[in-house]
Amino acid sequence: MPLQFEYQPTQGVPEEAPVEPKKKRNINPVAAVVGVIRTNRPTNLDEEESELSVKKRRFRLIVAFGIVMSIVTFLISISISSGGIVPVTDAIAAMFSAIEKGGQNLTTVELYIYQSRLPRAIAAIGVGAGLAIAGCMYQAIIRNPLVDPYITGVSSGAGCFAVAIVALGVSIPFIGSNTLYIIPVAAIVGGLIAFAITMGVAEGSGGSASNYILAGVIVGFALSSVQTVFLSMAKDNLTNAMWWLYGSFANITWENAWIVMVPALGISLLAMVWAREFNLFMMGEDQAKQLGMNVKRFKRTMMIIASVLTALCVAFCGIIGFVGLIIPHACRMALGTDHRLIMPASIVLGACLMLFSDLIARTVLSPLELPVGAITAMIGTPIFAYMLVKRGREYDA
Amino acid sequence: MPEGKFRQYFSGGVQSQSAIAGDAVPSISSRIPADGTTLRIEHLCMNFEDHKAVRDVTYSLPKGKLVGLIGPNGCGKSTMMKCICKVHQMTSGKIYVGGQDISGMKPAEVSKLVASVPAEAGQTFGMTVMDMVMLGRYPFVDKIWWETEEDERVVREAMRTFGIDHLRRKKVSTLSSGERQRALIAKAYVQQPILMLVDEPTSHLDMKYKLDVMEYLKNMARNDMTVLVAEHDISLMARYCDLCVIMKKGQIVTIGDPKEVVTESLIRDVYEVDARVGLDVDGEIYVLPKKARWDNNPDEVHFGSQNGSYE
Numbered sequence: 084m085p086l087q088f089e090y091q092p093t094q095g096v097p098e099e100a101p102v103e104p105k106k107k108r109n110i111n112p113v114a115a116v117v118g119v120i121r122t123n124r125p126t127n128l129d130e131e132e133s134e135l136s137v138k139k140r141r142f143r144l145i146v147a148f149g150i151v152m153s154i155v156t157f158l159i160s161i162s163i164s165s166g167g168i169v170p171v172t173d174a175i176a177a178m179f180s181a182i183e184k185g186g187q188n189l190t191t192v193e194l195y196i197y198q199s200r201l202p203r204a205i206a207a208i209g210v211g212a213g214l215a216i217a218g219c220m221y222q223a224i225i226r227n228p229l230v231d232p233y234i235t236g237v238s239s240g241a242g243c244f245a246v247a248i249v250a251l252g253v254s255i256p257f258i259g260s261n262t263l264y265i266i267p268v269a270a271i272v273g274g275l276i277a278f279a280i281t282m283g284v285a286e287g288s289g290g291s292a293s294n295y296i297l298a299g300v301i302v303g304f305a306l307s308s309v310q311t312v313f314l315s316m317a318k319d320n321l322t323n324a325m326w327w328l329y330g331s332f333a334n335i336t337w338e339n340a341w342i343v344m345v346p347a348l349g350i351s352l353l354a355m356v357w358a359r360e361f362n363l364f365m366m367g368e369d370q371a372k373q374l375g376m377n378v379k380r381f382k383r384t385m386m387i388i389a390s391v392l393t394a395l396c397v398a399f400c401g402i403i404g405f406v407g408l409i410i411p412h413a414c415r416m417a418l419g420t421d422h423r424l425i426m427p428a429s430i431v432l433g434a435c436l437m438l439f440s441d442l443i444a445r446t447v448l449s450p451l452e453l454p455v456g457a458i459t460a461m462i463g464t465p466i467f468a469y470m471l472v473k474r475g476r477e478y479d480a
Numbered sequence: 481m482p483e484g485k486f487r488q489y490f491s492g493g494v495q496s497q498s499a500i501a502g503d504a505v506p507s508i509s510s511r512i513p514a515d516g517t518t519l520r521i522e523h524l525c526m527n528f529e530d531h532k533a534v535r536d537v538t539y540s541l542p543k544g545k546l547v548g549l550i551g552p553n554g555c556g557k558s559t560m561m562k563c564i565c566k567v568h569q570m571t572s573g574k575i576y577v578g579g580q581d582i583s584g585m586k587p588a589e590v591s592k593l594v595a596s597v598p599a600e601a602g603q604t605f606g607m608t609v610m611d612m613v614m615l616g617r618y619p620f621v622d623k624i625w626w627e628t629e630e631d632e633r634v635v636r637e638a639m640r641t642f643g644i645d646h647l648r649r650k651k652v653s654t655l656s657s658g659e660r661q662r663a664l665i666a667k668a669y670v671q672q673p674i675l676m677l678v679d680e681p682t683s684h685l686d687m688k689y690k691l692d693v694m695e696y697l698k699n700m701a702r703n704d705m706t707v708l709v710a711e712h713d714i715s716l717m718a719r720y721c722d723l724c725v726i727m728k729k730g731q732i733v734t735i736g737d738p739k740e741v742v743t744e745s746l747i748r749d750v751y752e753v754d755a756r757v758g759l760d761v762d763g764e765i766y767v768l769p770k771k772a773r774w775d776n777n778p779d780e781v782h783f784g785s786q787n788g789s790y791e
Contacts, residue, residue, distance in 0.1 A: 133629060133632050134610050134632060134648070135626065135627060135628075135629060135631075135632045138626075139626060226602075226603060226605075228605070356625075358625070359618065359621070359625065362611070362615060363615055363618055365604060365605060365607055365615075366598075366601070366602070366604075366612070366615060367598070367602050369562070369567050369596075369598065370596075370598055370615075372566070372567045372587065373565045373566075373567050373591060373594075373595070373596045374588075374591050374615065374616070374618045374619055374671070375586070375587040375588030375589070375590065375591040375618065375619045376587065376588075376618070377587065415605055415606060416606070419606065419607065419608055419611060420604070420605050420606060420607040420608075420611060421611055423625065423626070474606075
């Protein structure tokens with residue numbers, strides 16, 4: 084008997100929107116900041132409000148909230164130091180009077196603020212924002228949640244060159260051997276050389292995202308081993324070298340604070356121009372191409388921008404881990420995947436985390452100063468673990 | 481499937497297209513040359529280094545047809561589709577979509593004519609459905625940071641049409657496979673293309689959703705869009721498609737009405753498998769594979785060596 088089967092086209096079963104049970108709102112402090120931005124809707128839910136205007140309002144809130152939060156953190160940061168705590172109002176007054184005096188004939192408080200706290204805070208804002216945005220860019224382009232700004236070997240290259248300078252007392256032509264800029268220049272050069280090698284290998288193998296990771300990892304390993312060799316040769320200068328490798332704002336002065344902050348923050352803000360293109364990348368390269376994007380050129384350009392940004396951040400303050408890996412994820416978990424929201428949020432959160440970490444690094448065990456990279460991880464990990472537990476299930480990264 | 485809703489949007493031809501697309505976008509039939517050819521491919525070749533994936537393919541597809549693209553794995557189906565939407569740069573040949581040669585066009589212009597639906601959403605980092613469908617509007621929002629209210633309207637309209645509007649704030653990763661597939665089709669639909677390329681849309685769906693997806697595709701075809709579907713389920717294709725394009729080793733074997741071209745000898749030729757092809761009580765084609773050929777000839781299969789141990 085021949086096989087018989089029969090089927091009807093599916094019937095018009097109306098698909099009703101499932102009634103979502105009302106969740107009990109238990110306010111917890113960590114989610115509160117996020118919650119204000121996320122659920123910022125009028126209580127009488129206006130269902131006809133367009134998603135677009137919700138998004139725009141969230142953007143405005145992030146910007147406004149971010150500016151306020153940065154200023155508050157900044158003020159707290161300059162009021163407290165190993166020299167003691169001054170009231171915020173006094174700190175502001177002292178800051179302005181010191182700036183007015185141009186750094187001459189300062190009182191004790193003014194001296195503290197003007198000479199040590201202010202430049203550090205300025206640099207911390209730039210570095211925090213820069214690392215967070217670089218991480219955000221890499222994660223979007225490579226589509227891998229484990230990616231951080233150091234994935235292309237920039238940190239290893241920078242570390243290798245910086246340690247060579249510190250440990251061996253090498254001098255660079257035109258700059259000399261003993262100036263403020265010798266380590267930063269070496270670090271930037273080293274970082275960019277490492278990135279160039281990574282890019283050469285990755286593009287030579289077809290330029291796919293995973294090849295970028297592999298190339299970056301092997302270049303990183305190679306340069307780290309060279310760095311280890313230099314470290315073992317360092318002897319007396321070992322402490323100095325280690326200091327740089329764990330990151331610190333101790334060497335920041337007025338001369339170099341602006342060199343870090345202006346380009347780092349500038350590039351971070353500039354990168355937001357391409358937020359929509361980063362969104363497109365979340366669907367994969369074929370889909371981005373299909374929607375009319377020049378994927379290859381975009382990827383290459385953004386890789387270069389992110390690497391320059393990373394090298395710049397690393398150059399003056401050493402290798403500060405964690406911020407670039409975790410901040411973008413935290414923002415994604417809180418705000419979704421739209422880069423128009425998570426990029427400004429990353430800038431703000433990165434800057435604030437860095438300010439706080441620097442504050443703790445220089446006060447907790449004062450007069451001993453701790454490496455700031457260790458502090459960022461110590462503050463950030465519990466917060467991130469909490470968010471991962473809360474939101475990790477629907478975040479299939 | 482919300483049949484009624486579909487009729488509403490897809491019944492009026494020109495009128496319904498403009499209802500979805502807004503007045504700025506002309507209807508599909510006005511974007512197609514007078515002879516009604518949506519896609520014309522001439523001598524298309526695509527080589528990957530020494531591997532020839534597509535060899536000298538020539539055919540054309542009229543408007544408003546649901547076309548099944550059938551062939552074994554690795555026969556060049558996906559490669560050909562990627563050439564049509566300019567994801568791959570073809571080695572040689574010409575592709576005309578709506579009468580325009582796409583080789584000289586900007587990618588963003590091509591993406592307003594051709595949309596492609598991927599088989600999988602992949603890793604989406606917790607993207608919401610609305611955000612994903614909105615990505616389809618990228619070619620239309622050139623050089624602006626925010627989409628416009630018009631884009632939002634088009635997207636919401638499409639999501640209602642595909643029955644996923646109530647899911648718009650959900651994460652793509654939490655949807656069922658059927659819902660996710662519809663979201664992917666909606667994303668391509670908001671590009672307002674005249675040709676849609678769909679890659680294995682039903683490969684991990686159950687029966688109900690297979691039919692569901694095919695109904696949606698069929699309805700789009702009824703509305704003048706040409707839909708090219710690469711799919712392995714030949715019975716399903718034969719049931720829904722107006723035309724079948726059969727490929728083997730980078731070349732077209734035959735094109736035609738599935739009822740005429742899908743035969744036992746064709747299956748044997750293309751897949752090297754014996755299959756029973758017949759008509760069921762409704763007069764629709766079914767294809768059932770018999771046992772694989774090498775099963776009849778056990779000498780060709782060796783697991784391990786003669787004395788039974790693996791080497």
